[in-house]
Amino acid sequence: MNEGSSGERGTTERVLTLLGLLQQRQVWTGPELADRLAVTPRTVRRDIDRLRALGYPVHASQGVGGGYQLGRGQDLPPLLLDDEEAIVTAVALLLGAGGALTGSADTALRALAKLDRVLPVRLRQQVQTLTGAIDSFDGGRTPIDPDVLMTLARACRDHVEAVFDYPSSTATATGTRRVEPYRLVASDRRWYLLAYDLDRADWRTFRVDRMTAVAARTWHFDPRPAPDPAPYVQDGVTTRVYPEQAGFLIRAAADTVRAQVPPSAASVHARDADTCELRSGAANLDAVLMHVALLGHDFEVLYPPELIARRRSLAIALGSAASGNVPSEPMSELPEDS
Missing domain, CATH: 3.30.70.250 (Malonyl-CoA ACP transacylase, ACP-binding)
Incomplete structure (x- = not known):
């Protein structure tokens, strides 16, 4: 069998293709995988060993019905998603972060921030379109722009300053706030940002749905010792305000x-x-x-x-x-x- 095409694609691409095949079906025989990858069964065995070295538990069995099977391991190795799977996963996480799904909203946002690192640009518009086409009849959390939520999540993750317009507590006017964002906190009704306000030299809690013109800057900061986010924000919005x-x-x-x-x-x-x-x-x-x-x-x-x-x-x-x-x-x- 000709392995020239395999050499052109490179070992890394071939191993990723092999991983995708193993995730699609319960059991593959060696000849089936070799035929799909256009390589020899010996190359398939070597690529299986490479996956095992990366932490993927690939099991091999002999006899009728035997073959290669991707098992469950003690650790969670990287997942390989095609375009449709990535879009559906991102939409589900956005809805979970926005309160349309039951469960932990902050956990959904953390997972979405990880997916955001690798989500191709070509898929972002499709994710936004699908998210905008889905609604919930049970009220839930105050709706916010997913792009705003992700901009703030990235700024928290990367330790970069953020700027946004925010209404004053004593007037109808809106002023620009320059902050070091520390953590996004979800309540049963709203999203809040715990941040260090650079112009007021103190910690502040901001309602995300009241923010406009949200942008992350390129200026990095060293995180300060901060209060425990969830209790601090809850006391702030239920008592101190x-x-x-x-x-x-x-x-x-x-x-x-x-x-x-x-x-x-x-x-x-x-x-x-x-x-x-x-x-x-x-x-x-x-x-x-x-x-x-x-x-x-x-x-x-x-x-x-x-x-x-x-x-x-x-x-x-x-x-x-x-x-x-x-x-x-x-x-x-x-x-x-x-």
Whole structure:
């Protein structure tokens, strides 16, 4: 059999083609592989040994129904995807990162960032087109531009500065922010960026869906010691961002309370096996107090002091309503939760 064509393609390309064949079918005989690769069975055996050296567990069996089979190994070697498989994988990961799929969004984004390193330019437009054609009826996370998410993910991965326009918290105007991006963090509703704001010399949390004109710069930075991303961002968006903040000691296991409270509404910290602390904020704390009361657990207000007195007055009013007594002074209307 003529091996000239094999020599022209090169050993590396031939071995990758062999790997693709092994991933397509359960068992191949040596002559079948030799015919598909246009080489001799001896060359197939050498290429099989090369794959084994790279960590691919290729098993060989004799007799009827025997041949070469790609098995499962202890480590995860590189996968070989054709164009269609790469497109489908990228779309699935984008949807997972965007919240349309169940599971861990940050894990999907990490896998997508790895795939992004090797995804050919010719496939990117097809991925974007397919992603834009898929929607979800269950609401889920606030939709964002996948290109924005990937730009920020690359900047975090490569330790390069990022710039974007962001609305001011005190005005309708939008200003340019220059940051060292550290980590993207997903909640049940939104994506956030934890970054060091270079112009404010402090750590900041940014909502990705509010960013515009997002771009990564070429300026590399050495990562600073950073706060734990997920707890820092959660405390920021549920507590620190609000003018009023409150803490509650709840006599229930932390996991039980976390199952009742959306992570975008409050942070829950275990005290021991049977109690936890819930921290939250709002423009007016009456709504927070009522939500905590409706959880159905015994609780006490830790702070602020005025909310302790407010809890007593609400308890008296609710008790009077339950007994049919009308209080001498009507309760003020509870504000909507912010």
